[in-house]
Amino acid sequence: MSALYKGIFKRDIALAFRQRSELAQPLMFLLMVITLFPLGIGPGPVILQKIGPGVIWIAAILSSLLAMDRMFRDDFWDGSLEQYMLSGQPLWAVTAVKVAVHWLVSFIPLAVFSPLLALFLNLTMEMYVALMLSLLLGTPLLSLVGAIAVGLTVGLQRGGVLLALLLIPVFIPLLIFATSAVDSAALQLPYRAQLAIIGAMLLVAMATAPLAIAYALRVSQN
């Protein structure tokens, strides 16, 4: 346990702070995409409120795809991954910690900026709360499922577009339920059911994804 905490968790946090620009880029991308909508569609508050949740979620998915491959890319190419595999720690646990760090360093900045996004798109307080809850449950799901695809494509030279093609269809159910939760909040309806479904998907992913990621990485290594 201490090996995972001191060897992987602290290492990845230290690396994230060392490579701050790589962290900032996807976030800036997200902010800019969302800023473009009021400019492109016009500042009508009704329309913006209607499309807001979908815009934020689509931008979050696209920006997470940009940052996704840094989870294992460097470790694969510099040989650190081989060292993890030979460290005696179970690889699924190592990958689970790495995904958790990746989620932390990408979600916390997003959460900090989210009130600004809500303001851009004229979201009401209820919609904002629902949006944050859906992001809180949905973004770890993005990281977990995305990591499987990263594990499979990490050995390829130009895996970026392939990664997007593999993942975007998989994220469709998440997008449907997340935006539906925020839409319900806009109409003052309960949205617990949608969140429960996202939560259930997250639990399944938490239970199975680390094993799948570990297997995918072994396949890439062979």
Next chain:
Amino acid sequence: MAGLKADNLTCIKRDRVLFSKLSFLLAPGTLLHLRGPNGAGKTSLLRILTGLSSAQSGTIYIDDEPFHDARERFYQQLIYIGHKAGVNGALTALENLKFWCAQHNSVFEVDRSFAILAKLGLVGLEDVPVRMLSAGQQRRVALARLWLKQATYWILDEPFTALDVGGINILEQHMKIHVSNGGAIMTTSHQPLTDAAGPFTELYLEYNI
């Protein structure tokens, strides 16, 4: 028999048989020098021995126990340094070693690490991001692990790459001490080992078409 035993290993890559029915024993207290031309399968053999990839057929035994039963115990006693050094360029030499030690459950002492890096000629470079160092210096950071972790088995893939004459000498002397203390080393290199490395046996892989 104690040691790492390969029994009838066969490796096929892209329809080419790299080696077939290869058997040998890497016993404690021996240095096995794996030689052969480019493409003969040296790296493939070393990766199979560490369990990073699997052979088409054949078994590996650790102290007479099949590999997958002894895997965890074996990894506690193994240092593998491959083609890719496993050193992160954005972290400093000291951080790289610290995190590596934590992953491998071995004790990390700052003073000792400074001494080891100094012995490897990296004085004053301990807190520089590793990507700023030269290729040979990066290789030395990776090799510092051989001083940090207590392990019986060393599996080294071209450890002398990019090292200068002094660096090769330090490493060979360290290999000799390790073998005389009952360690087992399997290494590849294209240049012959010098006397500083102590007695060794040679395993030659032919290039098969």
